[in-house]
Every structure is written in C-alpha cells, then in structure tokens.
Amino acid sequence: MGVKTNERQWTRDMPYDDHSGVGMAEYSLERLHADNAGLWENFNNTSHEGSFFHSLKWKQILDTTTQARTHYFLLFKDGDIFGTFPFIEGKIHYFNGLVPLPGCGHNNAIIQDCRDSAAIHYVLRELRKLTTNTTKFSFICLSTLHKETLEHIKQFPTYPYRNEGNMILDIRQSPPDRIWDTFTAKKGQRKFIRRFDEQEFQLTELKSLDDLKLFYQYYKENIDFIGGRLQTFSHFEFLLRNVSLSDEMRITWLSKDSTVAGGVLMFTHKPQKTVYLQYLSLNRSLPNTYHPSYYLFWEAITWAWKNNYEKISFGVQELDEHDSRYRIKSELGGNFEPLHSKMIAVSNIFSAGHTLIQGIHRIRSF
Secondary structure (H helix, E strand, O other), rough: OOOOOOOOEEOOOOEEEOOOOOOEEEEEEEEEEOOOHHEEEEEEEOOOOOOOHOOOHHHHHHHHHHOOOOEEEEEEEEEEEEEEEEEEEEOOOOOOEEEEOOOOOOOEEEEEOOOOOHHHHHHHHHHHHHHHHHHHHOOOEEEEHHHHHHHHOOOEEEOOOOOOEEEEEEEEOOOHHHHHHHHHOOOOOOOHHHHHHOOEEEEEOOEEEEEEEHHHHHHHHHHHHHHOOOOOHHHHHHHHHHOOOOOOEEEEEEEEEEEEEEEEEEEEEEHHEEEEEEEEEEOOOOOOOOOOOHHHHHHHHHHHHHOOOOOOEEEEEEEOOOOOHHHHHOOOEEEEEEEEEEEEEHHHHHHHHHHHHHHHHHHHOO
C-alpha cells in the first residue's frame, strides 16, 4: 500500500489531562508505517466515520496517480489507537501547510471521542513540533464531522477554511420505493428516469481500456462545464487496472448505439456498507429533454439497495439549494452532512500574514 517501513513512532507517550475525571491520559502520535498500517485499516473499518477514502488503498491511489505528498498520522491514547489524521501538503498565501485529502468529501480526521479536548490539543502541539523542526509547515487545515472538536482549539489562532459537506442518502430510512413516491409530476423526476428506458438506452458496466477512454472523454467534458477539478487519465487507468479487479469499484455507462448519455464511476466499502458516486461522465450536448444524471443516480441507488448497501454518498457539495447538482441529489433523497473545517495557524508569521491579507481584501471590498 505504499507505506514506508522506516518511519517509527516519533513522539513519546505524554501524560495529558483528558478532563474525563479519571486522571491523566497518555497520548502518542505516530506516522503511518508498515508496522501500524494494520491498526489504521482496522480502525477505519470499525469506525462509523471510516470510509473508502480513509483506507490505505486510497492513499496508494493518491501516491501513485497524483502529485500529492501524503502525511498520515495515528493518535494513541493509553496505548490504544484513538484517532487517524490523513493530510497532504498544501499551500496558502505562499505558505506551506497540511490540508485534508483532495478530490473527496470524506477527508475528515477521525477521533474516537470528539469531546476529548486534550486529544486535539495534543495532536496540534505535536504536529507543530513536526512542522517547526523538519518541513516548516505554517498551518494545519483540519476537517471533522463534529463542530465541537474545533471549538476545543484555544491555543492557536483559527480561521474559516471551507464551507462544504457530503450529500448522503440513508437507504434504510429512504428505500427506492419511498423515494419514488416523493417524486412529483411538476418536477418530472419519474419522466426523466423513464425516458431513457422508453428510448431504449442500455446501461452496461465498463471493463476495458477502450471503454474507459470514452468514459474519460465525457468526464472531462462535464468537468470543463462545471469548472471542477480534473483528474488525469492515468488516474483512471490505475483504477481500472488495480481497483476494478476487486468488488470495490463499478463503472456504469448509459448509451444507445452511437448516442452517449454518460456514466458513473463509483467505489464501494463493505465495512461501512456505503457506495460512493465519485466521478460523473456526462454528454453535455444531449437535447435538454434528457437528464442522464437522474437515471444514472437512480440506477446506482437501486443497485446499492439490491446488493445490501445502506448508504449512498453523492460526493462533496457546497450547501447551496439553488445549485442544480445540490437539487438533484436532494430530490433523490440526499441529505447535506456538513464537514466542519478550520485553518489553524501554527506559525506567528503565517498568522500575521493571513490577518494582513484578510484586512486588505476587506478594504478592497468597500
């Protein structure tokens, strides 16, 4: 999985008051290495916040197919694993720092008890030592599912980072039949879905490299249209050769003869019984009577239901009810689950510089 074998524990166990009323807890922080990789995977698979994107398989994908420089840390409390912190190197205002994983909404730190303020204090203190002594990072952008985790941060200046989250469908609470009943004639969701069957479009699963090239062509067209972040074709080729051989990836394709509607590349993670709709490939030149997103998402929902998955992640999304992508996901049962993020200054120079730049922006906005 691309885990280095020569990186060992780099902080000693330190007593720290966890405010639990039972005394001092001992915390330690380790970089990910070969000897603790199994602990990382087991923690990810058993935590309700774990995901495919927290797995070491996704780390291998990032390390192999992108230029991201990953930094993964494990937090221990009294000798037991207590949290995982996946980062990559990032840059803000020409300063280097640690930021959440790119290209996915599931990039949050996982802490076993979000109320343990001592744990997050300890992690930030130790990461500051790392950034000061070796790589000279100036900030840490921390993402979490729990707002109270960030509220515990008192010893460093913090700033807003991103305002986004995941659109999640819980199929146990909203199975396909119930979602179908919520569709209205005015909004036309049933019509959008049925039209492709009535016009004899066929949905297939892609397996070959030639098929993938066609998928990538319309994926790129869609990314260009929405102004999104484009992955390289080599990224998709790696996925086809290394992930599709397992049951953790599925690529669907909707077409009729030479007419392409689009497709979806999705990941699956059985420990969390979740399907992640990661990459959408769309023919943006279709007549506006066709809405392939509805059909592709609906097919993914029904497939997940039949295969005993419990949740669908529609992917990262800003909270904007006027956005068409947000609206479609919401109509198909998705609920917005916010990611709470803060940019934490661990350098006085960065803090002063960021404050100055914010002041300049405010003056220019008048």
